[in-house]
Amino acid sequence: MHRTGELYGQFETLEQQKETAALGMWVFLVTEVLFFGGMFLTYTINRRAFSTAFGIGSNTLDIKLGAGNTVVLIMSSLTMAMAVWSAQVGKKKLVSIFLIATLGLGTVFLGVKAVEYKQKFDHHLVPGRSFDMKYHPAHPMPGDDLEELDKEKQEVDKAFAVDPDINAHGQLYFSLYFGMTGLHALHMIIGAGLLLWLIKASFAGRFTPQYNTPVEVVGLYWHFVDIVWIYLFPLLYLIDRHR
Amino acid sequence: MSEHIVSPKIYLVIFASLMLGTGITVWAAFRDVGKFNIVIALVIATIKATLVVLFFMHARYSPRRTQMVIVCSVFWLAIMLALTLTDYDTRPRDSRLAPPAISHLLRA
Numbered sequence: 001m002h003r004t005g006e007l008y009g010q011f012e013t014l015e016q017q018k019e020t021a022a023l024g025m026w027v028f029l030v031t032e033v034l035f036f037g038g039m040f041l042t043y044t045i046n047r048r049a050f051s052t053a054f055g056i057g058s059n060t061l062d063i064k065l066g067a068g069n070t071v072v073l074i075m076s077s078l079t080m081a082m083a084v085w086s087a088q089v090g091k092k093k094l095v096s097i098f099l100i101a102t103l104g105l106g107t108v109f110l111g112v113k114a115v116e117y118k119q120k121f122d123h124h125l126v127p128g129r130s131f132d133m134k135y136h137p138a139h140p141m142p143g144d145d146l147e148e149l150d151k152e153k154q155e156v157d158k159a160f161a162v163d164p165d166i167n168a169h170g171q172l173y174f175s176l177y178f179g180m181t182g183l184h185a186l187h188m189i190i191g192a193g194l195l196l197w198l199i200k201a202s203f204a205g206r207f208t209p210q211y212n213t214p215v216e217v218v219g220l221y222w223h224f225v226d227i228v229w230i231y232l233f234p235l236l237y238l239i240d241r242h243r
Numbered sequence: 244m245s246e247h248i249v250s251p252k253i254y255l256v257i258f259a260s261l262m263l264g265t266g267i268t269v270w271a272a273f274r275d276v277g278k279f280n281i282v283i284a285l286v287i288a289t290i291k292a293t294l295v296v297l298f299f300m301h302a303r304y305s306p307r308r309t310q311m312v313i314v315c316s317v318f319w320l321a322i323m324l325a326l327t328l329t330d331y332d333t334r335p336r337d338s339r340l341a342p343p344a345i346s347h348l349l350r351a
Contacts, residue, residue: 015246018246019305019306019309022305022309023306023308023309023312026309026312026313027312029316030312030313030315030316030319033316033317033319033320034316034319034320034323037320037323037324038323040324041323041324041327041328044324044328045327045328045331048331063269067265067269070265071262071265074258074261074262074265075258077258077261077295077299078254078255078257078258078299080299081249081254081298081299082251082254085248085249085250085251085254088246088248089248216301219299219300220300223295223296223299223300224300226295226299227292227295227296230288230291230292230295231285231288231292233265233268233288234268234272234284234285234287234288235284238268238269238272238284239272239280239281239284241272241273242272242273242274242275242276242280243275
């Protein structure tokens with residue numbers, strides 16, 4: 001295949017080449033929409049069948065960490081969009097800076113996620129033999145707000161009265177929580193790998209107003225991962241706060 | 244090149260709207276409006292997602308065929324959600340997901 005600069009032989013212009021690449025990424029994202037859609041559907045059906053267990057499971061999540069992570073991820077979308085803009089107007093140094101900022105924010109997100117996962121292991125809320133929704137309220141950890149924990153204990157006791165199988169149904173909630181946030185995190189890790197590749201290419205000064213397709217296309221992917229979180233956050237963290 | 248360049252100003256306005264939406268959704272989650280809590284949460288999330296698609300992902304400035312692909316994805320998602328949920332919702336209550344009797348497998 002012959003190639004003139006950045007233009008591959010099958011395309012007339014760089015613009016046509018870029019539109020084609022973007023379309024290809026969008027087609028991939030359609031499959032992702034339906035892939036995540038299936039998980040959201042599973043979540044919805046189970047949540048309606050086992051609303052007590054899902055409500056109490058949701059309330060054990062740390063809303064401050066969740067909301068903070070939402071802010072971090074939306075900020076990373078902004079820096080990603082700014083990286084695309086920098087490439088389009090030919091500010092080569094800014095491209096690198098914004099890409100590094102995006103990678104940094106993405107890493108912060110994954111770090112916070114790791115802290116949240118660790119908490120769930122400590123609180124015996126990971127599906128498996130040692131899963132027990134009564135464990136954490138009965139075993140305070142250093143740094144716990146005891147008043148808050150007492151409220152949680154009452155909540156758990158009330159839930160056990162309504163649904164005696166709550167430890168079974170609670171595991172459904174946490175399986176979906178770990179499955180959905182885990183798959184989202186996997187997408188973030190892949191995105192971080194793509195960003196590293198972009199950062200390396202940006203150091204070499206490869207992205208110009210004429211040719212910035214990789215930044216644009218990885219940007220589409222990154223924003224999609226942001227959208228998944230925009231739905232995950234209210235559905236997993238906020239669903240039962242009003243009770 | 245005739246490609247549309249979205250200005251940083253628009254990006255910042257969208258970013259601010261997304262922040263505002265996040266704030267409202269957290270605030271609204273603590274108000275008890277019964278069944279409407281979930282509706283409010285999903286409406287806000289959908290508005291936020293639409294803003295991201297239109298501006299951050301440049302869908303507003305994309306060629307028609309790209310826009311058609313985006314609309315198709317939403318359409319097929321809607322089919323999957325709507326048909327599955329109407330199926331679950333129109334069955335007699337006792338034949339919906341029956342809680343499996345697995346409590347004997349768990350530690351007391």
